[in-house]
Amino acid sequence: MTSTVVVLDPARPGGVLADPAVPLVRIDDQGLTRGDGVFETLRAVDGRVQKFGAHHQRLSASARLAQLPVPSAQEVRGAVELGLAHASPGGDGGLGAEHSVKVAISRGTPEDGPWSWVVVTPVPESTFRQRREGVAAVLLPRGHDPAQDSGYPWLLPGAKTLSYAINMAALRHARSLGADEAVFTTEDRRVLEGATSSVVCARVRGDRRVLVTPEPSHGVLPGTTQAAIFAAARRDGWELGYGPLYPADLMAADAVWLVSSVRLAVPVRRLDHQPLPVDPELTRLVTGYVAQA
Ligand code: PLP
Numbered sequence: 001m002t003s004t005v006v007v008l009d010p011a012r013p014g015g016v017l018a019d020p021a022v023p024l025v026r027i028d029d030q031g032l033t034r035g036d037g038v039f040e041t042l043r044a045v046d047g048r049v050q051k052f053g054a055h056h057q058r059l060s061a062s063a064r065l066a067q068l069p070v071p072s073a074q075e076v077r078g079a080v081e082l083g084l085a086h087a088s089p090g091g092d093g094g095l096g097a098e099h100s101v102k103v104a105i106s107r108g109t110p111e112d113g114p115w116s117w118v119v120v121t122p123v124p125e126s127t128f129r130q131r132r133e134g135v136a137a138v139l140l141p142r143g144h145d146p147a148q149d150s151g152y153p154w155l156l157p158g159a160k161t162l163s164y165a166i167n168m169a170a171l172r173h174a175r176s177l178g179a180d181e182a183v184f185t186t187e188d189r190r191v192l193e194g195a196t197s198s199v200v201c202a203r204v205r206g207d208r209r210v211l212v213t214p215e216p217s218h219g220v221l222p223g224t225t226q227a228a229i230f231a232a233a234r235r236d237g238w239e240l241g242y243g244p245l246y247p248a249d250l251m252a253a254d255a256v257w258l259v260s261s262v263r264l265a266v267p268v269r270r271l272d273h274q275p276l277p278v279d280p281e282l283t284r285l286v287t288g289y290v291a292q293a
Helices: 052-065 073-085 125-133 146-151 165-176 224-235 247-251 280-291
Strands: 004-009 012-018 037-045 097-109 113-122 135-141 181-185 191-194 198-205 208-213 239-242 255-260 264-271
Touching: 004 073, 012 073, 037 052, 037 073, 052 073, 052 097, 052 224, 073 097, 073 113, 125 264, 135 165, 165 181, 191 247, 198 224, 198 247, 198 280, 208 224, 224 239, 224 255, 224 264, 224 280, 247 264, 255 280, 264 280
Parallel strands: 135 181, 135 264, 208 239
Antiparallel strands: 004 012, 004 113, 037 097, 097 113, 181 191, 191 198, 198 208, 198 255, 255 264
């Protein structure tokens, strides 16, 4: 097993290493039986975790919405660093030694209550291949506009919960259609987000360079990668736009990427069977905005 596991323990602020080959989760853990919990996935490069503050902030927001306890930044960082210190060598796709770091909080068992853990895993070659070769994506309706959930805290709007069964089903459906990735849309075809990523597109007209993403607070997870790309792009002279985006906007863009913490910026080379332009130079530039810690 190439994963390293650390269990958070308030009595031991640095966390406790656990043997990943030994059962750790009880059969009545509600993270397992109901997907009742929240999580974050971070990228570490050369042993340094990236955007820690943004991830801890989103983890805290998710946990508060789900009424779960939030481990302090210090506790989480201690556990992440312990995991990284004991991890197998990181995957190398040319940007350094990379690990994915998952931090999760589960509702736990009815007797013992919530608990948290960290899993550190080398980034696989399949991720590096997607960065190099891009992906084919299909647009799939999300069924309703998730922005409508925002007034109802019991629908956990904007929380990154362990319940990813729908996202995984969307990916399986995309694969059954011969694609790699799914991009959710509203009934009226407004683009929302990928199954596990944010959507960013570029328009370049002479000196005018614009990056556009769907409005982050309108029913999509506010992506830490999209935010980091936008912050660096603004400093680099790009104009920034926040939706609405429709399929025709993606078809007319000079580049479209699915972005997330571990994949960084993966070019979309085909959308619903239509080829999209892939610009390796722009991909290198946008990746560079988030690749280094
Ligand atoms: N949207 C969804 C549904 C996701 O699952 C993810 C990441 O897992 C993202 C967006 C991108 O988030 P981030 O850039 O913070 O990794």
